[in-house]
């Protein structure tokens with residue numbers, strides 16, 4: 001039960017501030033919370049929205065995922081809004097839970113198929129009519145990749161992550177190969193070895 005992770009977050013070309021952010025947080029006794037959040041638009045206002053949602057994830061990693069989504073939705077009413085991919089692992093039981101709202105991606109390279117999806121919506125404006133929470137058992141060595149839409153969706157089709165690469169190297173290589181310079185881009189890679 002060793003958690004390995006890596007992350008990259010870079011602003012779009014000509015911007016100094018990324019409107020994306022991410023959270024990776026271990027919490028007692030056996031939890032790991034992972035989020036990628038993309039604030040709508042770009043620059044400071046986008047970052048403000050993304051960081052507002054990130055703060056709620058950071059402060060309440062043990063809350064039910066639906067509660068975190070609803071709290072973030074309320075907190076972002078006066079912002080441009082954001083989309084979010086929210087993944088929680090129980091490192092002892094090897095269980096994964098996921099809720100995604102809006103155009104944001106997750107790809108899992110796993111021994112058994114794990115194919116979470118996100119539902120349309122925008123935190124701060126419009127939640128999906130029913131939040132879709134997905135649950136999966138996972139195996140040691142499975143690799144979870146959360147990414148914002150600054151990463152080309154070709155990435156998930158091409159798939160195939162080299163399992164000998166450390167998560168940080170995986171994240172950097174995904175950004176290098178699939179990052180779009182016209183958007184903020186974030187990749188978080190988590191592996192429970």
Ligand SMILES: [Mn+2]
Pocket residue numbers: 038148149150183184
């Ligand atoms: Mn984006």
